[in-house]
Amino acid sequence: MTYPDENRYPPSASPGWHQPHTEPQWYGYEAPRYYPYGQAPWDEPYAQETPRHDADLAALRSAYRLLRRTSTLTALGSFVLYVVLSCGAPGLMGSKIAGELSLGMALGVLQLVVTFGAVFWYGRSAQRSVDPLARVVREQAVTAGRNAGVAR
């Protein structure tokens, strides 16, 4: 049995994480390489961690909000439209499109079939947009907790 933390937040589990003010070569492989001056952002004093944390949290919040609104409104909107059309335009929904199959029935079954795709799309988008940001926020919470512990 491995602990989930082992896989999920490798930096927080590494010893170099506690002591950001030690030798710079730590950043060499601990931090992503594209920080030009060897100044990884978490190397800055604690005082600046709150705004960064807030910025990341805000990014996560808006990513979640975008995903939630798009997916919920699409799903709910298409269904409400379908029900209102069924009731408001029975002639249109009752028109036969293939043999006995009416447009309304076809749309109903289509919604069920599209559901599979929608769920798959949601999972993919969440993995791309939300999960990385959530990981950053979690890691920062862990560091902030540790730094608070050191300062005490």
Place this chain on the structure above:
Amino acid sequence: MNDFSSGTQATVLLLFTVLVTLTLLMCVMAGPDRDDLTNFYTGYLSLTPFKNGLAIAGDYISAATVLSTTGIVALTGYDGYVLAVSTALSLVLLMFLLAEPLRNAGQFTMGDVLARNMPGRAVRVAACVVTLSATVPFLIVQLSGAGSLLTFILDLPHVAGARTGSIVMVGSLMIIYAALGGMRGTALVQMVKIVFLLATSAVVAVLVLNHFDWSFGDVLRAAQQGSGAGPAYLEQGLQLGTSAGERLDFIGFQITVVLGVACLPHITMRLFSAQDAPTVRRSMSWAVGTVTTFCLLVIIMGTGAAALVGSRSIIAADPHGRTSVLMLSQALGGSPGSTGTTVLYSAVAGMVFITLLSSVAGMTLAAASSLAHDLFAHAARRGQAEPRTEMTVAVWTSVVVGTVAIGLATLVQNWNVGVLTTLAICTGASAVAPALTYSLFWRGFTRTGLLATLYGGAACALVLLVFSKAVSGTPSALFPDADFALFPMQSTGLVSVPFGYLAGWLGSRLDHRRRAADSLENRRLYEESEARLLAAAK
């Protein structure tokens, strides 16, 4: 009545015994450790997303979905199709909107989510009251339905004694599952049930299509004929009527189903047994996939029942068509007494039986957990209860909830209690859904707002429903002879859902005005816990 040889009855009884023994054994073996609360309330945190998804789907597809929805499809065609779509969509909305923050915010019950920023006993009590008022009516409907269903399946004489006996038997089994198994044991039962349910329904659906040589046009044509409604079978309006008011009622009911069904506490409680947000997402994907597949099968089975059995026989057996699946399996099997009929009928009877058992067990557990965790441990003992005591209380509240439900179900077994399903769904949509969405996404939500949503939404749904056409004034109402229907609809969602949201908003505004300090404190608590809500950061 079914005219079956004793061989079929023996097979059905044997299958029932095997199912009960098997699931009871699983329940006891998997039962929670004596003083491990997490074990009892959430089961395995280590369950794979696939299995957890099956358990969620199992909890979600209640006996009402299997029997009533198939019946409604068989009797009303198009309206039934819309109901199947809205049933599937409700779980999709739960996944898209609530599942992940709900998982991060909660621990065991709905009360934990609502009270996380608003400590105090009133919130816990309100959460418990609403949980009970959403689960207990649903429980009673299913139990009292179990009576007539089992007498039908086992071909017992249609007397009150036989029905009461069936209710007590199903009820006792349900108490045992809930009390001994906890979330962990019932998860296993739900998994067995959903696999059995899907497999049997798929076979029935394939047989239906095979009977018509895989021509959908032929099925639909035969269904229009069998339903006696002709082309109207494939148009909206058979269920509630086609006047403007009745159409509005239909729209309201469908929207209530979409908002309410997935918010029922026994389903949201299942989400807490996932490990983290990505896991809950994957679990929900499996659950939605399973439920959607099942809804497609329900459409085929219901249409098949209309085509092969005909609505006259369905209505003769049960005015709401709840026995249509069983009658369809009889019609599909061929000549009475043949092996095919015996096997198919027994399988469908077994599927109905295990669905009934597992769904009532899940609801009992949700009601009992809320009583033990919200009312006893947090409201009465102020969160100071020993885990061991809380667990004992949870076991005993399952027994009490179960016993009360058995008693009530026996009392109302001769009434048409379908309205209680509507009550549960309307409570879910007008009290639970607004409370959860506000509590998770609105930082300005305050304690008064929460209480107003919970009590106001639930009370509005209850009062309107009492004065609705579902309770009096129509032949299919609860009291067909009386007429005090002031609210001209069958379901209340069109009014009570906006009312629930409005009550929450007004209550919070009131707090901003009157108790600015408290509402600021609430906002601060929300912001403080936002990292946990969105990212599960400690």
